Amino acid sequence: MAIVNYQDCAIEIGADQSLLDALLDAGKDIPHGCRAGACQSCLVQVTEGEAPENAQSGLKETQKQQGYILACQCHPQQDIRIETDASTNSYRALVNSKHLESRDVLRLRLDGDFDYRPGQFVNLIRDDGLSRSYSLASVPELDPELEFHIRLHPDGQFSGWAGNELQTGEELEIQGPFGDCFYSVSDKVKPLLLAGIGTGLAPLYGIVRDALQQGHMGPIHLVTGARTSANLYLLKELKSLSSRYPQFSYTPVVLEAPEAVNEPIEGLTVGDLNQVIKDQFSDLSGYAVYLCGSEQRVNSLRRQAFLCGASMKEIFYDLFVPAVSTESA
Numbered sequence: 200m201a202i203v204n205y206q207d208c209a210i211e212i213g214a215d216q217s218l219l220d221a222l223l224d225a226g227k228d229i230p231h232g233c234r235a236g237a238c239q240s241c242l243v244q245v246t247e248g249e250a251p252e253n254a255q256s257g258l259k260e261t262q263k264q265q266g267y268i269l270a271c272q273c274h275p276q277q278d279i280r281i282e283t284d285a286s287t288n289s290y291r292a293l294v295n296s297k298h299l300e301s302r303d304v305l306r307l308r309l310d311g312d313f314d315y316r317p318g319q320f321v322n323l324i325r326d327d328g329l330s331r332s333y334s335l336a337s338v339p340e341l342d343p344e345l346e347f348h349i350r351l352h353p354d355g356q357f358s359g360w361a362g363n364e365l366q367t368g369e370e371l372e373i374q375g376p377f378g379d380c381f382y383s384v385s386d387k388v389k390p391l392l393l394a395g396i397g398t399g400l401a402p403l404y405g406i407v408r409d410a411l412q413q414g415h416m417g418p419i420h421l422v423t424g425a426r427t428s429a430n431l432y433l434l435k436e437l438k439s440l441s442s443r444y445p446q447f448s449y450t451p452v453v454l455e456a457p458e459a460v461n462e463p464i465e466g467l468t469v470g471d472l473n474q475v476i477k478d479q480f481s482d483l484s485g486y487a488v489y490l491c492g493s494e495q496r497v498n499s500l501r502r503q504a505f506l507c508g509a510s511m512k513e514i515f516y517d518l519f520v521p522a523v524s525t526e527s528a
């Protein structure tokens with residue numbers, strides 16, 4: 200049985216336990232979200248002993264060399280000493296407003312003042328410790344509040360609670376920010392393609408407005424997919440952005456054609472998002488590509504973007520991996 204030395208404690212790691220679970224069971228307050236190696240919020244540094252390679256998947260080379268690992272993916276066979284990432288910050292933030300943006304998307308605005316880039320994500324933590332990752336749709340230079348778009352899952356522990364019970368004026372804890380899916384293009388004429396499914400629009404909305412406010416001049420194409428037109432949201436905001444910035448265009452894509460069209464949606468395309476990308480962006484060489492949404496859809500869009508000529512180094516993405524539903528999650 201391996202021992203992890205953390206602060207002044209020596210903690211035993213059970214045979215079936217991850218390092219993260221052992222630390223949490225010992226009462227240590229370790230940031231965590233997805234427990235699946237995706238959100239990187241459980242980053243810790245091994246300062247003595249060997250950093251297990253399989254707990255470093257997805258980390259940057261520089262982080263690997265410094266012994267960083269993802270605690271949720273780590274099952275050490277030997278004793279190690281770790282330190283938590285001192286750069287992980289935690290805040291209390293007031294809920295300023297919440298309203299339904301479509302039938303299953305909650306737009307939540309929090310009072311918050313900390314450094315982040317639009318498109319990064321944070322962990323929102325309820326008072327009982329239930330924690331979920333959500334992407335930042337706001338732009339610090341433009342928006343005084345932090346904005347999140349939360350898809351309401353019928354059985355969702357966090358999203359259900361946020362939709363039904365969370366009240367304005369209450370506080371939430373925020374940990375982060377995390378992730379590197381944000382606008383950092385030095386070439387201001389580079390074409391950008393941003394594609395997402397459902398609330399994958401949240402980080403993309405932040406990234407688009409960030410690029411525009413930073414003076415990006417190259418074409419910026421946003422394509423979002425939903426099952427039906429009732430699942431689309433932010434249509435007015437995106438229309439207004441495209442009238443204001445000629446370099447920005449928006450294409451909403453739905454799988455099912457709308458039955459009765461009261462108010463036609465400009466640019467609405469019926470079909471599969473991958474096929475639309477394939478048809479409309481057959482040559483993505485020279486593009487920077489941003490993809491956000493569910494793991495399966497984003498991975499398939501990554502393949503599609505690569506097949507259309509995008510360089511893997513120029514594809515930035517966030518996978519909305521569901522958290523494992525446990526009481527301590």
Ligand SMILES: Cc1cc2nc3c(=O)[nH]c(=O)nc-3n(C[C@H](O)[C@H](O)[C@H](O)COP(=O)(O)OP(=O)(O)OC[C@H]3O[C@@H](n4cnc5c(N)ncnc54)[C@H](O)[C@@H]3O)c2cc1C
Binds near residue numbers: 233320521524
């Ligand atoms: C980096 C990152 C960024 C994220 N950003 C956002 C964001 O901006 N907006 C947003 O809405 N979500 C986002 N998520 C997903 C979010 O963290 C939660 O997983 C999601 O809100 C469900 O949490 P819950 O507690 O409501 O549901 P849970 O109680 O965790 O799950 C309830 C049920 O719903 C299922 N479920 C959960 N998520 C999904 C899913 N995506 N697709 C299908 N079934 C699912 C579960 O398997 C389970 O059966 C992000 C996730 C990650 C890792």
Ligand code: FES
Binds near residue numbers: 232234238241269270
């Ligand atoms: S990567 Fe470990 S909790 Fe998300």
